[in-house]
Amino acid sequence: xxxxxxxxxxxxxxxxxxxDEARRGDPAVAELSVPxxxxxxxxxxxxxxxxxxxxxxxxxxLAIKQARGDLIEAIFLIRAYxxxxxxxxxxxxxxTGAMECDRRISATFKDVPGGQVLGPTFDYTHRLLDFAxxxxxxxxxxxxxGAAVHPEMPRVxxxxxxxxxxxxxxxxxxxxxxxxxxxxxxxxxxAARPLRLQAxxxxxxxxVLSMAYSTQxxxxxxxxxxxxxxxxxxxxxxxxxxxxxxxEIGEVVLTECETVNQFLGSKSEPPQFTRGYGLVFGQTERKxxxxxxxxxxLRWKEFGEDDKGAxxxxxxxxxxxxxxxxxxxxxxxxxxxxYVDFQSELELVRKIRREADEARHQEAAE
Amino acid sequence: MNAEQISGEYNFAYLDEQTKRMxxxxxxxxxxxxxxxxxxxxxxxxxPYGWGTGGVQISAAILVPEDRFKVIDQGADDTTNxxxxxxxxxxxxQVETTEKTAEATVIQxxxxxxxxxxxxxxxxxxxxxxxxxxxxxxxxEVETRKMHALEEYGLMHVKLYEDIxxxxxxxTSYAYPVKVEGRYVMDxxxxxxxxxxxxxxxxxxxxxxxxxxxIYAIPPxxxxxxxxxxxxxxxxxxxxxxxxxxxxxxxxxxxxxxxDAGGRMxxxxxxxxxxxxxxxxxxxxxxxxxxxA
Numbered sequence: 001x002x003x004x005x006x007x008x009x010x011x012x013x014x015x016x017x018x019x020d021e022a023r024r025g026d027p028a029v030a031e032l033s034v035p036x037x038x039x040x041x042x043x044x045x046x047x048x049x050x051x052x053x054x055x056x057x058x059x060x061x062l063a064i065k066q067a068r069g070d071l072i073e074a075i076f077l078i079r080a081y082x083x084x085x086x087x088x089x090x091x092x093x094x095x096t097g098a099m100e101c102d103r104r105i106s107a108t109f110k111d112v113p114g115g116q117v118l119g120p121t122f123d124y125t126h127r128l129l130d131f132a133x134x135x136x137x138x139x140x141x142x143x144x145x146g147a148a149v150h151p152e153m154p155r156v157x158x159x160x161x162x163x164x165x166x167x168x169x170x171x172x173x174x175x176x177x178x179x180x181x182x183x184x185x186x187x188x189x190x191a192a193r194p195l196r197l198q199a200x201x202x203x204x205x206x207x208v209l210s211m212a213y214s215t216q217x218x219x220x221x222x223x224x225x226x227x228x229x230x231x232x233x234x235x236x237x238x239x240x241x242x243x244x245x246x247x248e249i250g251e252v253v254l255t256e257c258e259t260v261n262q263f264l265g266s267k268s269e270p271p272q273f274t275r276g277y278g279l280v281f282g283q284t285e286r287k288x289x290x291x292x293x294x295x296x297x298l299r300w301k302e303f304g305e306d307d308k309g310a311x312x313x314x315x316x317x318x319x320x321x322x323x324x325x326x327x328x329x330x331x332x333x334x335x336x337x338x339y340v341d342f343q344s345e346l347e348l349v350r351k352i353r354r355e356a357d358e359a360r361h362q363e364a365a366e
Numbered sequence: 367m368n369a370e371q372i373s374g375e376y377n378f379a380y381l382d383e384q385t386k387r388m389x390x391x392x393x394x395x396x397x398x399x400x401x402x403x404x405x406x407x408x409x410x411x412x413x414p415y416g417w418g419t420g421g422v423q424i425s426a427a428i429l430v431p432e433d434r435f436k437v438i439d440q441g442a443d444d445t446t447n448x449x450x451x452x453x454x455x456x457x458x459x460q461v462e463t464t465e466k467t468a469e470a471t472v473i474q475x476x477x478x479x480x481x482x483x484x485x486x487x488x489x490x491x492x493x494x495x496x497x498x499x500x501x502x503x504x505x506x507e508v509e510t511r512k513m514h515a516l517e518e519y520g521l522m523h524v525k526l527y528e529d530i531x532x533x534x535x536x537x538t539s540y541a542y543p544v545k546v547e548g549r550y551v552m553d554x555x556x557x558x559x560x561x562x563x564x565x566x567x568x569x570x571x572x573x574x575x576x577x578x579x580x581i582y583a584i585p586p587x588x589x590x591x592x593x594x595x596x597x598x599x600x601x602x603x604x605x606x607x608x609x610x611x612x613x614x615x616x617x618x619x620x621x622x623x624x625x626d627a628g629g630r631m632x633x634x635x636x637x638x639x640x641x642x643x644x645x646x647x648x649x650x651x652x653x654x655x656x657x658x659a
Contacts (some may be wrong), residue, residue: 008449079410083385084376186405186579189508316506326577329415333495336417336447339620340440340477340635344539344558346621347603352533 023068037061046253046282047071051324052078053183053202054085055252055281072204072324079325082183090178092246094234096256096279097155101232103283106156108225108260114153119231120283156228157258157275166260166273167303189316196298196319200291201280203322209286211312211322212293220297220310224259224276231255231283255280257288261296263303274303294318379426379459385409389427389581393572396583401546402514403497408579418451420574421474421493424581425455428489428572429472434462436470441478441618441635448476467638477540479561481617481639484569486586492555494575497582499543499553519551522593530598539603545591546584554590560604560618565590607632610652612643 024031038045038061048060052075060078067073103119106112160166179194182202187195200208215222235248257278265271276296278288297312311317321327377383392406411419429435435455439448443465451474452463464470467480474491484490500510503521513519522543529537536542542559546552554565555573565571571584584590594600605619610631617639619632631652634640649655 008444008446009453012446012449076410076414080412083409083411084380084382086382183407185407188405316508320507325410326415329417329419330495330577331416332414333416336476337440337445338477338556340558340618341540341556343605343619343621343635344560344603347605348537348539351603352535352537355534 023066032065034058034061034065037064043283044069044071044074046284047205047287048074048078050281050284050287051075051202051204052082054078054082072328076325076328087184089238090181091249092237092239094236094252094254096230096234096254097153099153099230099232099234099254099256100150101153101230103232103285104153104228104230106226106228108227109156109159112154112156112159112228114151121285153230155258157260160227160260160273164272167263167275169275187319189319191315191319193295193299193302196315197277197279197291197295199319199322200278200294203291204324204327205284205287205290207322207324207327208290208294211297211318212290214310215293215297215312220300220308220313222261222296224261224293224296226289227258227260227275229255229257229285229289231285253282255282255284255288257285257292259289259292259296268304274299376458378431379429379455380411381409381423381426386427389423392581393424393427393583396572396581397570397585399550400584400588401544401550401552401582403580403582405579406581408576411576413450413454415577416495417447418474418476418493419576420578420581421476421491421576422451422454422574423576424491424572424574425472425474426459428491429455429459429461431459431461433471434464434469435459436464436467436473437475438473438478438480438636438638439476440620441480442637444637465638465641467636477556477558478618478635479557479564479567481634481636482642483564484567486568488569490567490569490571492557492571492573494553494555494573494578494580496541497553497573497575497578497580499541499551514550517549519545522551526593526595530595535601536594536598542600543593545593547589548591551593552582552584552590558603558618559592559600560602562590562592562600563602605632608650609634609640609643610650612640612648612653613650614640614643614648 038057041061041064044064045057045060048063048071049055049057052060052063059081060074063074063077064071066077101117101119103121104114104117106116157166161168180192182195182198187199191199231253233251233253236250236252237246238249239246259276261274261276263272263274274296276292278291278295280288280291294312297310298315298318300307300313307313379386381389388407392404396402396404408420408423411422413419413422425435435452437443437448437452439445442448455461456463467473467482470488472489472491473480474493476493479490498507498510500513500522503525504510504513513521526536529535538559540558541553541556542562544552544554544562544565554562565584566587566589568586570586573582575581592600605621607619608615609617609619611633614634617634617636620635621630621632623630644653647655
């Protein structure tokens with residue numbers, strides 16, 4: 001005797017209670033605080049802010065805690081919260097040239113005005129597990145406090161630009177000053193570069209990384225040099241209509257990467273270097289470099305290059321598949337019941353098999 | 367989070383009024399051009415893409431406090447995702463909810479059209495995963511939009527023809543493509559093709575695809591034709607059985623496996639339809655009379 005499967009509501013409640021318990025883990029172990037996550041898992045926080053498209057380290061840390069460390073789930077929480085926020089206006093473009101850099105390196109010149117600043121990087125560390133970290137409350141000697149210096153750090157690519165060796169980035173015409181907003185308008189193709197960059201900066205780090213990697217391995221190969229990578233703090237200014245002038249409303253940490261790529265020239269253009277651009281919230285350097293490579297690959301039309309049919313050149317492919325919140329939602333929806341569709345497939349397969357069977361029998365009889 | 371907290375923190379029906387207006391404009395455009403996919407700036411919702419965010423956004427944009435809201439998934443009110451969506455609107459819109467098709471003013475559905483005919487004034491909101499009927503033939507959105515604009519549907523007919531050549535019939539059993547008012551080929555969402563004839567109805571039908579950022583609509587009493595050929599006409603299909611609970615012979619049935627010896631039973635997928643029949647005294651082969659239960 002079949003009993004209609006009722007009790008879905010109760011099951012959901014119980015599952016969520018269990019989730020709460022699982023999130024907390026063993027109660028004998030101290031609970032993680034949001035400030036601890038913000039301070040000690042800062043790179044996870046940065047990724048959640050970047051792909052969540054919301055700059056708020058406390059909320060991102062809270063989301064990571066709530067999501068049990070599942071970063072895509074945390075990004076989802078931030079995105080869902082972000083939708084409900086009213087939009088007061090748009091900031092002015094930030095001046096990354098005036099960034100107070102914690103890290104700034106160029107791979108194209110041995111030294112540059114302002115210097116090479118390594119900053120807090122994993123580069124050149126030996127990836128050996130540091131068992132000393134396992135011992136809690138270990139006192140580490142405080143580093144000698146050097147005076148914070150923030151010398152002028154002019155953009156490296158501008159040196160090339162002065163010689164005309166690199167393609168000039170054309171400033172948008174005043175009429176197009178306000179680029180489209182990916183989160184307020186449906187994505188329609190072909191997408192202008194600002195829209196592509198918006199999609200890439202909030203795109204999944206893994207996806208953008210793999211796309212970038214594919215261009216390095218030969219799918220639309222275009223050898224990139226890291227012209228400059230800088231990480232630091234910039235002021236965000238907005239024009240307040242009631243005041244009639246611009247004021248700084250806050251600061252954000254950004255990672256910016258400009259690549260210098262080869263370009264052999266075309267019928268209309270002399271040989272010249274070209275650029276790819278990446279700009280991401282927080283210290284997110286793998287993502288910013290990847291973004292610059294993919295940006296460059298997507299610019300093939302603009303430079304009159306060949307369509308090599310590479311995935312990273314295909315704007316529709318990249319833009320429609322880089323968002324991990326869209327991807328994970330659609331992927332995981334196949335867990336939902338599909339028995340109505342499946343039932344009709346079942347009937348169809350049975351019917352076709354029955355008919356084929358009958359036809360075979362008839363043939364045998366004849 | 368309890369209901370008071372949520373309702374205090376968010377606008378009525380979750381979305382802000384600006385967003386609702388944007389969605390309503392897309393809905394009106396969709397109703398004006400039946401079957402045409404209107405791009406809209408879909409928002410991130412607090413449930414995942416692919417789990418009904420398009421339908422949820424439409425419901426949020428059209429619900430008013432006086433509405434009575436019903437949510438079904440696979441025809442049933444008590445499937446987990448239907449429960450989750452119904453609860454969401456109970457929290458953020460405090461609308462009255464119902465399981466009775468006849469009494470609902472707005473019905474959000476996934477994969478089914480209710481058995482009972484909708485009457486004028488009722489709205490059926492569909493959750494749509496892939497709004498583009500040509501998508502499985504042509505992966506590029508740029509191309510498929512062009513094909514719709516030029517009414518270039520030859521590819522679809524070739525596909526249906528190849529099905530017949532290979533299998534002796536059209537091998538599409540759900541999300542069966544239709545032509546709306548003689549113009550746009552439309553995906554009716556993954557409803558079984560059994561439901562296709564009901565797409566011509568007195569209610570308003572709104573389709574929302576959140577992830578794909580598309581809205582489309584069928585106004586009441588609009589012509590909706592399932593694609594076919596003169597010599598291979600469209601055929602409805604269901605399990606050739608009666609409901610084992612209410613005895614209905616004309617409703618769409620789910621097959622339920624009851625033991626590991628191949629035992630199975632068939633029950634109405636539309637749980638409200640089945641309940642209504644049982645309450646009216648109909649009893650299926652394995653059912654129990656209502657008063658005895």
